[in-house]
Structure formats: structure tokens, C-alpha cells
Amino acid sequence: MKTFIPSLILSVFSNATIENISTLRAVENMPDFHDWIHVTYSTQTSVGLMIIACLCIIGFTLKRFTYWRRHGVAQINPPFWQNFSRKEKPIALVYEAHYKALSNVPFGGFYEHGKPVLLVRDPALIQKMLTTYFSYFPDRRAFLNTEKDSCSSHLLNLTGERWRKIRKKIVPSFRTPSKLTDLKVKIKTGIEAFELYLNRACEGKGTLEVDFHDLMARLTTHIIGLTAASIPTDALMDGESSFRNIQELLCVPNWRMYWRDLFRHVCPPLNDVFNLKGHDKRIDLFFIQLVAQQEEARRTGGLAKDDFLQNLLDLKNADPSVSETIVVANFFFLFTAGFSTIAITLTYAFYEAVNNIEIWIKLRREVDSMQQDEKIDYEKLTYTTAVIQETLRKYSVFPSLQRQCSQDFEIPGTSVVIKKGVDVIIPIYAIHRDRMHWPDPDLFRPERFLERQPKSGTYLPFGDGSRMCPGYKYAFLELQMIMTFLIKNYDIVPCETTPLPKELRFLARGVLLHPENGIFMRIKRRRKI
């Protein structure tokens, strides 16, 4: 076998074969024999070429899938096909499996769509990579063409100077104390509209059995409509909601998205060749039209509004380098981040609280002891805040943080160099459920946040460093306001279809930690006390 393949390859190109053929060509009055020789020759050539091609593929694959081993880093060897197969497992669990497989090392390598990716486990190293060594890891993995793709050139994907400029300008609109006070008023308006919607839905039977995730998504969509664009959305109206339909397209993955992602990951230049978009065209169109309508209405009405969109429009008017695409993309992202992350967190927080009567009683005691709504000091809601923190630990909405190495980086204390362009994954879902850092990690125990501060690098629901989530204060405020409103005014209990903890599944292929098939619960107006 050892000599068979090389001799076959040689025979394809060797003079001997050519000489034989020219001798035989002299026998021109023997057509059948000539044909036979021709067929044999072309079969030999094809087989030879196929073998060469196979050898090249095998060589290339072996080289690619031993990248980490060759660089002195422990690696996970998934079956080759798994690199390209459709992900049937939620990404949180895929990375958790890698995290566990690399349990003896501070970092290790794996392969995603054939590309080497570094998974970092050590909290101290993670902390440093996100903060002290930020200049080596300033950006996330970029698969999209932020120049051409309407909804992709937003903060999450932008890099370098373009990212810095936009972040500096839009972050104050949801972080400074005065802005947070304004936002509080808008969130309250949204909650009031929701109360009418919920009471209407509970009418008749007096109780409502509902997919709590869908209910929370309607509420948070309505609120982000007010805070981001000062518009009431149709999410709290009966019947079809255009906003919810668009969100379904965005959050529920399908085959088209899978193939698009695969092409993008395996061969990024295909982005440009086929002009691949990050999202369904209908999503792009929806947000392009929404921004254009709002811009026109504000120009003709002469009315600048106090919201996220106005901030982006002001930025575009003041700086010619800020394009319409940047405005649409960032508006799209704030809108999406603003509804989905908060709806998911609320769903799991209530799921845990209603399944644990002690937690529910403690929450209610704290909320009932507070003053009337207008005067609630959310800072003082220590137990409610601990429930939110514990929810974000057990169910980290973003299961991982991503970075890309921008210049060769030698990991301190080792001789391992992370090469420029290598992707880095920080598996926060797995870290948040590691018993080394969190005793009884599957237990929902808010008290752990009242007892001690988490160790640095072990609790990262909002990321860290200069790329940290700028919306975390706004998110906390909204979560606290919605939780106090619901706990104060409604009884929420599990129903027959509420999944047991062991039955709870996350949506496979989703970017965020969506519950699969929603979480049904029963909700009823609380009797006046």
C-alpha cells in the first residue's frame, strides 16, 4: 500500500506511459485497441488526480485540525463532520462540554467550522484579557460585512475607530443618572399600558394561562418602542403584531440562516461575492422603513425627541462619516437588545420564583414593604436585585463572550502565543455553573449574592472591560420595575404544562439563551390586601 499510491501517481505522469501510448498509436488500423488504450489512459489519469486531490484534502485537514497541538495547547478533537453539521445543541451546552473536557488546563483549543478557537477557563486570565490586555482583544469575531449589510454595522460588530466613536456617543443616552430618570418615566408608561392589556386578557376566567416568555417579550417590546423611538408598538394589541412577527424571524433560527452562517464562517470572502446578509431581508426592510418614517416625521414636525434614535440622528447630522446604515443598524441593535435580553431574564426569574415558594414569599414581603410606585427606591430592593443577579448567573442570556486577537499575544507565564486573527471564547454559561466557583450551581439561591461578592472573572453576565454591555443599568432598572409591578399586583403560579427543572430546554441554534417552546405559567390579578 505504501508504494502503491506513489507509483500510481507517478504512472500518470511518467514517460513510460507516454512512450507506450506513442508506440501503440502507430497501429492506427486497430480502432478497438486504440479506444481501449485511450479509456485506460483517461481512467488512470482521473484516478491519479482524484488520489492527489484526496491526499491534499487529508493533508490540509490534518494540518488544520492539529493547529492547537502543534502550538503546544491542549485541544478537543471533535469528529471532523461535527465542524460543519447543523448545531442541534444549544451553543451554551456545546461550550460547556468543551469547558468540562478541558478541566485540567487554564485554556485550550477547539475548532469551529474548521477554524481554531481558543477557549479560556481561568478567571484571572479572563479578567486580564478583557481589561488589562484589551488592546490585544479589542473586537469580537467578525463574520459580517459591516460596510454593506444594513443591520450589521452596530456596536456589537463594529471594530476600531468606528466602534469607539459610536459607543462614545450613544452610551450616555442610557447610562447617566438624568437619562435613567427620564427612562424610568417611559418604562412606567409602558408598564401602565401592559396592565390594561393583561387585565383585558384575564377578563372572563379571571386567570390567564400563557407562555410567559411571549408575554414578557410583548411588554419589553412595548417599552423599548417608547425608550428607543418614542413610539407605541403594536405588541400590546390584540391579534397579529408586526413587531412580534419580525422578532420571531430574528430569534427563531431556520435552515436558510444555517446555510448562510456556514458559508460565512467557512469562507468569509463569500460574504462579498454573494452579498450575504446577517439577517432575513424582511428584518432589514422593516427597520430601514421604521427609521426613515421616524426621521421624516421628526423633520417635518420640527420635533426632536428624547430617545435613542434621536441620539443617532443627531450624530449622523453632526458627522458626515456616520451613514444612514450606521443609524439603522444601531437602532436595530438597541431595539433588539432592549427587548430580548430583558424578556428572557424575566422569564427565568419568574420560573424559578414561582417554583420555589420561599423565594416568592421573600420577594413579595420586600415589594409589599415598599412605598407607593412613584417613590420606590429601587436601590433598596436588595432581595429582588439578588434574584435578578442569580437569574443572570444561572441563565446567562449571552452564553459566551467573544473576542478576536488583534496582534500576537504571549499568554503570561507560558510560551504560548495567540496569533493575530485567532478567535477567543469565554464560556460564561459554563463558568457560572462551575461548582469550583459556585457551590451547588444548579440550585437557585439568591442569597449567595447577599453573602459575598463574586470572585473576579467568575461572574460576567454583562461582560467586562471597554466592550462591556453599556445597557446594564438600564436593564437592571427595567427588570426591577417590571418585577415589582408583577409581584405586587399578580399571583403567578406554575400550570400543568410548566416544565419541571429537568425538562427545561434551551433553543438549539439560538444566539441567546431562549427557552425552547416557551414557558407556560398561570397568572391572575391579586386580590386587594
Ligand code: HEM
Ligand atoms: C439582561 C439584559 C442584558 C444582558 C444580560 C446583556 C449582556 C450583554 C453582553 C454579555 C454583552 C457583550 C459584552 C462583552 O463582550 O464584554 C453585551 C453587549 C452590548 N449590549 Fe447588552 N445586555 C443586556 C441588555 C442590554 C440593553 C437593554 C441594551 C441597550 C438598550 C444593551 C446594549 C448592548 C450593546 C450596545 C452592546 C455592545 C457593546 C459594545 O460592543 O461596545 N444590552 N450585552
